[in-house]
Structure formats: C-alpha cells, structure tokens
Amino acid sequence: xxxxxxxxxxxxxxxxxxxxxxxxxxxxxxxxxxxxxxxxxxxxxxxxxxxxxxxxxxxxxxxxxxxxxxxxxxxxxxxxxxxxxxxxxxxxxxxxxxxxxxxxxxxxxxxxxxxxxxxxxxxxxxxxxxxxxxxxxxxxxxxxxxxxxxxxxxxxxxxxxxxxxxxxxxxxxxxxxxxxxxxxxxxxxxxxxxxxxxxxxxxxxxxxxxxxxxxxxxxxxxxxxxxxxxxxxxxxxxxxxxxxxxxxxxxxxxxxxxxxxxxxxxxxxxxxxxxxxxxxxxxxxxxxxxxxxxxxxxxxxxxxxxxxxxxxxxxxxxxxxxxxxxxxxxxxxxxxxxxxxxxxxxxxxxxxxxxxxxxxxxxxxxxxxxxxxxxxxxxxxxxxxxxxxxxxxxxxxxxxxxxxxxxxxxxxxxxxxxxxxxxxxxxxxxxxxxxxxxxxxxxxxxxxxxxxxxxxxxxxxxxxxxxxxxxxxxxxxxxxxxxxxxxxxxxxxxxxxxxxxxxxxxxxxxxxxxxxxxxxxxxxxxx
Amino acid sequence: xxxxxxxxxxxxxxxxxxxxxxxxxxxxxxxxxxxxxxxxxxxxxxxxxxxxxxxxxxxxxxxxxxxxxxxxxxxxxxxxxxxxxxxxxxxxxxxxxxxxxxxxxxxxxxxxxxxxxxxxxxxxxxxxxxxxxxxxxxxxxxxxxxxxxxxxxxxxxxxxxxxxxxxxxxxxxxxxxxxxxxxxxxxxxxxxxxxxxxxxxxxxxxxxxxxxxxxxxxxxxxxxxxxxxxxxxxxxxxxxxxxxxxxxxxxxxxxxxxxxxxxxxxxxxxxxxxxxxxxxxxxxxxxxxxxxxxxxxxxxxxxxxxxxxxxxxxxxxxxxxxxxxxxxxxxxxxxxxxxxxxxxxxxxxxxxxxxxxxx
Numbered sequence: 074x075x076x077x078x079x080x081x082x083x084x085x086x087x088x089x090x091x092x093x094x095x096x097x098x099x100x101x102x103x104x105x106x107x108x109x110x111x112x113x114x115x116x117x118x119x120x121x122x123x124x125x126x127x128x129x130x131x132x133x134x135x136x137x138x139x140x141x142x143x144x145x146x147x148x149x150x151x152x153x154x155x156x157x158x159x160x161x162x163x164x165x166x167x168x169x170x171x172x173x174x175x176x177x178x179x180x181x182x183x184x185x186x187x188x189x190x191x192x193x194x195x196x197x198x199x200x201x202x203x204x205x206x207x208x209x210x211x212x213x214x215x216x217x218x219x220x221x222x223x224x225x226x227x228x229x230x231x232x233x234x235x236x237x238x239x240x241x242x243x244x245x246x247x248x249x250x251x252x253x254x255x256x257x258x259x260x261x262x263x264x265x266x267x268x269x270x271x272x273x274x275x276x277x278x279x280x281x282x283x284x285x286x287x288x289x290x291x292x293x294x295x296x297x298x299x300x301x302x303x304x305x306x307x308x309x310x311x312x313x314x315x316x317x318x319x320x321x322x323x324x325x326x327x328x329x330x331x332x333x334x335x336x337x338x339x340x341x342x343x344x345x346x347x348x349x350x351x352x353x354x355x356x357x358x359x360x361x362x363x364x365x366x367x368x369x370x371x372x373x374x375x376x377x378x379x380x381x382x383x384x385x386x387x388x389x390x391x392x393x394x395x396x397x398x399x400x401x402x403x404x405x406x407x408x409x410x411x412x413x414x415x416x417x418x419x420x421x422x423x424x425x426x427x428x429x430x431x432x433x434x435x436x437x438x439x440x441x442x443x444x445x446x447x448x449x450x451x452x453x454x455x456x457x458x459x460x461x462x463x464x465x466x467x468x469x470x471x472x473x474x475x476x477x478x479x480x481x482x483x484x485x486x487x488x489x490x491x492x493x494x495x496x497x498x499x500x501x502x503x504x505x506x507x508x509x510x511x512x513x514x515x516x517x518x519x520x521x522x523x524x525x526x527x528x529x530x531x532x533x534x535x536x537x538x539x540x541x542x543x544x545x546x547x548x549x550x551x552x553x554x555x556x557x558x559x560x561x562x563x564x565x566x567x568x569x570x571x572x573x574x575x576x577x578x579x580x581x582x583x584x585x586x587x588x589x590x591x592x593x594x595x596x597x598x599x600x
Numbered sequence: 601x602x603x604x605x606x607x608x609x610x611x612x613x614x615x616x617x618x619x620x621x622x623x624x625x626x627x628x629x630x631x632x633x634x635x636x637x638x639x640x641x642x643x644x645x646x647x648x649x650x651x652x653x654x655x656x657x658x659x660x661x662x663x664x665x666x667x668x669x670x671x672x673x674x675x676x677x678x679x680x681x682x683x684x685x686x687x688x689x690x691x692x693x694x695x696x697x698x699x700x701x702x703x704x705x706x707x708x709x710x711x712x713x714x715x716x717x718x719x720x721x722x723x724x725x726x727x728x729x730x731x732x733x734x735x736x737x738x739x740x741x742x743x744x745x746x747x748x749x750x751x752x753x754x755x756x757x758x759x760x761x762x763x764x765x766x767x768x769x770x771x772x773x774x775x776x777x778x779x780x781x782x783x784x785x786x787x788x789x790x791x792x793x794x795x796x797x798x799x800x801x802x803x804x805x806x807x808x809x810x811x812x813x814x815x816x817x818x819x820x821x822x823x824x825x826x827x828x829x830x831x832x833x834x835x836x837x838x839x840x841x842x843x844x845x846x847x848x849x850x851x852x853x854x855x856x857x858x859x860x861x862x863x864x865x866x867x868x869x870x871x872x873x874x875x876x877x878x879x880x881x882x883x884x885x886x887x888x889x890x891x892x893x894x895x896x897x898x899x900x901x902x903x904x905x906x907x908x909x910x911x912x913x914x915x916x917x918x919x920x921x922x923x924x925x926x927x928x929x930x931x932x933x934x935x936x937x938x939x940x941x942x943x944x945x946x947x948x949x950x951x952x953x954x955x956x957x958x959x
Contacts, residue, residue, distance in 0.1 A: 426631060
C-alpha cells in the first residue's frame with residue numbers, strides 16, 4: 074500500500090501553474106497569451122478599444138460572459154464612456170496616466186484589485202472579474218462583476234422544523250455568509266477565506282467567534298484545511314472525509330447542517346463553521362455524539378417538552394439499533410426470556426414460515442433498505458407507487474403468503490420509524506450499518522453477541538474525537554455543566570455556561586435572574 | 601510491546617475462531633420447538649407415566665376459531681423420569697422446550713410415595729425455569745386433568761396457572777407453590793410443605809374434543825384448597841375453611857371475602873383487604889407455645905337486613921364476631937393438621953427453633 078502511495082505522490086498535479094510571470098507591455102501579446110491559456114474559449118469576451126481622441130492609447134476589457142453580471146458590465150461601460158469624454162485630459166496622456174484615469178473612475182465602491190502577475194490575472198478572470206489593461210503599460214486591474222444564477226433561500230429539505238426559522242443555506246457561499254452575518258452582528262465574528270481544490274479552486278470560508286472559540290481548535294482546523302490537496306471539492310462532505318480525526322470510523326465527526334440558525338448557535342457556543350461554495354450544507358466542528366441527536370427546534374420549544382422529545386429521540390436511537398438484533402437473539406436463542414403469552418403468539422405466527430428468524434429479518438430489512446433507497450432516487454412523479462408496492466405487496470402479501478411472519482413486519486416497522494426520528498441523516502445512515510452488524514452478531518451468538526457488539530460500539534465511540542474533543546464529551550468525560558444540554562435540555566436561563574471542552578469563554582452567556590418577582594406574582598393582577 | 605499489526609492479526613484470529621467454535625450451537629428456531637405448558641406425573645404399575653401437554657400455537661393464536669385442538673398430549677411410561685421425558689421425542693416431531701412450563705400436576709399416588717426424587721430432576725435440569733407451580737390432582741389422575749378442555753383458556757395448564765394466581769389473590773384458600781419454596785420447605789426441619797389441590801368438576805361429557813366448547817356447561821378444573829405433606833409425603837386434604845385458616849396464619853391472605861350470619865334476618869358480608877400475621881414462640885411451664893397475632897383490615901362489602909353498622913357499638917360487635925370466626929378457621933386448621941395428620945405445615949417448629957435454639 075505504502076509503495077503505491079509514494080508512486081502517486083511523486084506525480085505532479087496537472088493543474089500546477091508554472092512560475093509567476095509578469096504582464097508584457099504589448100497589449101496584443103497579452104491578449105494572445107490569455108487566449109492561449111483559456112484555449113480560445115467561446116465565452117471569452119475581449120473588447121479592444123482605441124481611444125477616439127488620442128490614437129496612441131488603447132485599452133482592453135476582458136471577461137468571461139457566462140459568469141458576469143450583465144447589468145454591472147453595462148454600468149461599467151457607460152462609466153467608461155463618461156471618462157472618455159474628458160478630452161483635455163486625454164490629449165497628451167501617457168499609458169500610465171490613462172491606466173490611472175480608468176482606475177480612479179471605476180474603482181468606486183467596487184471590489185477591485187490591481188497587479189502585474191499573469192497568473193493572478195488568469196485566476197481573477199476565472200472568478201468572474203472583468204480585467205482592464207492598457208497598451209504600453211504592464212499592469213492590470215480587475216473589477217468584481219461575478220454573478221451566477223443560484224437558488225433562492227428557501228425552506229430546508231432535510232431538516233424540517235415546525236417552529237423556528239425556516240431559512241436554509243443555498244449553494245452560493247456569499248449568500249450563506251450573509252445569512253450568518255445577519256444573525257451575528259458582532260465585530261468578533263471572524264470570516265476567513267481560502268480556496269481549495271487544485272482544479273476547481275473552490276472557495277471555502279471558515280467562520281468562528283473570536284473570543285469564544287478555542288484558538289487551538291481553530292488553528293488545528295485551519296492547519297488541516299490547508300493541508301488538503303485534492304483536485305476538486307464539490308460538497309462539504311469532501312472536507313469532512315479528508316480532515317476528520319478518525320478517517321476509518323463510520324461515525325460522522327462533523328455536524329452538517331443546512332439551517333443558518335443552528336450554525337449560528339453553534340458558532341456562539343465556540344464551534345467553527347466551515348462553508349463550502351456550491352453546497353447548502355455547512356459543517357460545524359467539534360461535533361459530538363449528542364449533537365447528532367439534537368434538533369434546532371429543541372431550543373424553540375418549552376424546555377420540558379423539548380426534554381421529553383429528546384428522550385424519545387434517544388429511545389428511538391436505541392430501538393433502531395437493537396430491536397431487530399434483540400428479536401433475532403430472543404427468537405432463536407433465548408426463548409425462555411419471552412413472556413409465555415407473547416411467545417405463544419410469536420410461535421403461532423412463526424408456524425409454517427420456512428426461514429429462520431435471522432433470514433427473515435434480513436429479508437425484510439433488506440427490502441426496507443431497498444425501498445428507502447429507491448424512494449430517494451426515484452422521480453417524484455412515481456413516488457406514490459413505491460408506498461403501494463412497499464406496504465401492500467411486501468408487507469401484507471408476504472405475511473399472507475406465509476413467507477415471513479407478521480412479527481418481523483412489526484419489528485422492521487418499529488426500526489424504520491425509529492430511524493427517522495434521528496434528526497441527522499448521516500448519523501441515521503451509520504446506525505443502519507451498525508444495526509446490520511448487530512443482527513449478524515445476534516444470529517451467531519445470541520444476546521451475548523449483541524452485548525459484545527454494543528460494548529465494542531461504546532468503546533469505539535469513547536475513543537473517537539472530533540477535532541481533539543472527546544466524541545462522547547459531556548457524558549463520557551463528564552464536565553460540570555455539560556449534562557445540561559444532552560439528554561435533557563435545561564431551561565435557557567439555567568444553562569449558563571458554554572460547553573467546556575469546546576468553548577474558551579468562561580463567562581456566563583445568560584443572566585439567571587427572573588424579571589418577574591415573587592411579590593408581583595402574589596398580586597392578583599400584576600403587570 | 602506487540603506492534604499493531606500483530607494485534608490486529610491476533611484479534612481477527614480470536615474473532616474467527618470464536619465464530620467457528622461457538623457457531624450457532626445454541627440456536628433453535630421457535631417453530632422447531634414444542635412448547636410444554638404442563639407436565640402430569642402418574643404412577644402406573646410401578647412406573648412413571650408422564651403426560652406432556654404440548655401447545656399447538658396454530659390453534660391458540662389464530663384469529664378464527666380453530667378446528668385443531670389447542671393442545672396435544674404426549675404420554676410415555678418408564679422407570680426414570682428423565683429417561684421418560686427424553687423418550688417422548690420418539691413420539692413428538694419437535695424437541696420439547698421446557699422453559700415455559702406452567703404447571704406440574706402430581707398424582708395423589710405419587711405424592712403419597714414421596715416427591716423428593718421428582719423435585720431433584722426439576723431443580724437440576726437447566727431448561728426448567730423456577731416459576732411454575734405444583735398442584736396435586738384430587739380424585740383423578742394427572743392425565744385426566746391435562747386432558748380436559750377448559751373454557752376461556754383453552755389450555756388447561758394455563759387455566760390452572762391463571763386460576764391459582766387469581767384465587768390466591770382474591771379468594772384465600774389456595775397457595776401458589778413454586779419449586780424453590782417447595783424444595784426449601786422439604787429440606788428445612790421445622791416446616792412441611794403444602795400444595796394446592798385441583799379437581800375436575802361438572803364433567804358430564806368425558807370427551808376431550810374441542811367441540812365441547814360449543815356448549816356453555818363444560819368440565820372445569822377447580823382448585824379445592826390445600827393438601828398437607830409431611831416431609832415429601834402426601835398426608836391429606838384440608839377443607840376450604842381450613843386452607844383459609846392456614847393462609848391467615850402464614851400471612852398469605854391478600855384479599856378474601858367472608859360473611860357473618862348475625863341472626864336469621866341480618867347478614868353482613870365483609871371483604872378482607874389487608875391481613876398481616878406475626879408468629880412468636882414462648883415457653884410456658886417448660887412447654888413450647890406459639891402465639892399468632894393476625895391483623896385485619898375489613899371493608900363492609902354488603903349488608904342484608906337492618907343491622908346498622910354505622911353505630912360504633914355494632915361495629916365493635918362485628919369486629920369481635922369476625923375475630924371469632926377467623927379464629928375458628930385457624931383453630932380448625934391447626935387441629936386438623938396437628939391431631940389428624942400430625943404434621944406442621946405452618947412452620948411453628950421453625951419459629952420455636954429460632955426463639956429457643958436449644959430445644
């Protein structure tokens with residue numbers, strides 16, 4: 074393996090650009106060079122203009138048609154026309170003077186840049202900027218005219234809420250940053266930009282709150298991000314897979330969210346958000362086990378209700394993990410553990426079923442997983458068909474035909490419903506595999522196997538880390554106030570401190586005092 | 601230090617050998633098991649005749665009323681109990697699974713000869729749980745008891761199991777006896793075991809077909825009080841009142857009902873909702889004596905006639921009458937066991953031994 078790794082490492086990446094090269098003074102040479110570099114792309118727009126008044130002067134504007142905003146281009150050109158009206162200034166103007174004239178007129182409030190490096194020029198051109206340079210002068214300047222069509226901010230598709238903000242991140246990273254900036258209007262919110270992907274040059278932004286986030290965590294994340302060397306990044310999951318602490322672990326170590334409110338809340342707790350251009354999923358780290366069983370809605374409901382919902386979620390987590398395995402173990406190894414009446418009815422249903430309980434469970438689980446996968450990939454129009462096939466044909470008919478017993482249909486249904494109660498889809502997917510492993514263990518060893526599997530699972534979870542923070546943190550390495558936001562959600566006014574392992578800030582985030590005094594409450598009508 | 605590679609190889613080795621060695625040895629599918637609900641043990645010509653009541657799950661749990669019998673009986677004879685039980689596999693298509701055993705019905709004959717040898721088998725075999733009850737078949741064989749088709753609960757074993765529990769809770773004269781209790785009473789010096797007795801009533805039609813359930817009057821199994829043992833040998837039956845007395849003395853009454861006939865017209869029915877008993881041993885004139893204090897809490901359940909219980913005097917009178925009645929039951933019970941049967945089922949011996957170990 075290692076030998077192969079070295080073989081590949083020695084190869085240079087195709088995208089590596091040759092050493093820095095300066096612009097030439099000759100405008101035609103420069104234009105030719107750009108054309109060559111871009112392979113004479115059809116969407117490259119090059120407008121070479123001779124000055125009407127001073128024939129020695131000549132400027133060129135270059136942009137790529139498909140990634141610029143037409144309106145900005147139009148306003149730019151009308152501004153240029155205004156500039157060129159100043160006849161007296163132009164009469165005996167040097168190319169440098171001409172350049173400065175343009176620069177001063179166009180820079181305005183715009184995001185602009187000037188330079189001499191040819192490579193910077195190319196990368197500016199590719200990120201949607203309009204380039205200007207003058208014949209006889211070896212400098213260029215660029216103005217940001219970037220614009221692409223994107224989705225509007227809409228409701229989340231995978232993290233639905235009933236109460237709370239319904240905004241959702243979009244694919245455009247600038248919009249995403251603005252969504253977060255809009256929620257945290259504070260000077261200490263840091264936004265750092267880097268570009269990754271040797272070919273794709275994907276823009277990545279890390280956001281954190283300077284005084285709250287732990288410096289060590291931010292530095293470590295920055296280091297890991299900088300070490301990424303890959304041709305392209307199309308989703309934040311690439312980042313996760315490349316830089317997570319234990320890359321062989323099945324468990325997600327970064328929390329992906331498409332909801333700006335939960336990411337903003339995470340930033341306020343001292344976590345670091347990683348935004349990737351082109352995806353609506355934002356990563357936050359460190360992400361601990363309990364975070365995957367929380368929903369942003371937990372904080373928008375009364376704390377008693379939210380706590381009850383969380384308990385249900387934890388129960389669902391364990392149900393989806395162990396119900397099929399437990400059934401297999403009880404039905405094939407430990408019949409004495411089933412209450413007699415229940416055993417009788419299970420026995421009655423198993424009567425005449427040709428398969429052992431494990432095969433039966435595997436069959437139904439497999440069917441369910443296929444149904445689920447098909448349901449996700451299928452065109453929306455034929456969506457209802459699958460529920461008919463799934464519910465009627467596979468459920469009822471298979472039981473009636475005596476291929477499987479009715480109990481297993483119930484078992485698989487409980488498992489399936491429970492798995493949907495896990496708020497994070499990545500976690501829910503990983504539980505699917507865990508469940509299968511436990512089923513196999515239980516078919517071979519019975520309950521002994523199930524518990525061995527669970528022990529291994531818990532050991533693994535305790536060993537895991539997310540950016541150096543223990544994965545089971547508030548539970549396995551118990552912190553003083555950590556339990557206040559785990560299985561139960563304590564009232565907001567009681568949950569005073571930020572999570573200890575994650576945040577650097579020891580000051581309380583909320584004042585506990587109740588504005589309604591006891592004396593007030595005792596008055597018959599108070600306000 | 602062993603390096604990681606070695607560790608990994610070792611781990612895979614251990615896991616794979618585990619897979620091979622352990623295998624699926626213990627696994628048994630539910631539909632390859634014959635669930636035994638009760639065992640009946642009779643004595644025929646110096647041999648054990650063991651009747652297994654095997655559940656027919658197909659008939660029990662189906663929504664439509666079944667044409668099949670809810671239980672099947674397998675009977676086999678032999679000198680040794682374990683041998684007989686294993687020999688039943690020659691007539692049963694499935695392996696008999698004993699973990700859900702509910703009842704063991706003993707024939708009177710067997711009980712008279714001693715049950716110690718039987719108990720050892722039930723204690724030793726790993727498949728038996730310890731939560732099944734023992735009863736003695738009164739005036740019939742264990743086989744007959746298991747054969748009978750009972751209403752509501754199709755399986756007579758389940759019927760007895762539920763009925764013995766319900767009767768102990770709501771109507772005192774029975775007692776659930778599990779194997780641990782039975783065995784510990786057998787080995788301890790100062791106490792002798794009791795078992796509930798069961799008999800078949802209203803057996804008009806001797807048919808064991810499920811068709812008799814089409815009638816409203818069918819044969820039923822009735823729990824008729826207790827029977828007393830001396831060590832492991834059966835001695836005789838107690839009447840219902842005597843059994844009640846036994847349960848009062850041993851503090852086993854949870855809830856029961858009784859009535860007082862005050863005079864010709866007036867009758868008061870009361871419900872015992874709480875009964876506690878304390879037994880203490882004394883020495884009176886060098887002879888051991890036992891004092892049993894029973895604490896009762898009663899509800900007036902019904903009243904016939906014009907007896908006004910709201911008057912304090914009357915209530916007190918009632919109290920003393922109830923006391924007298926219960927005392928009578930208890931005394932009858934003690935008299936019967938001490939004088940007629942000559943056994944100590946109350947554990948008085950144990951109480952005296954604890955208070956005066958030297959005796």
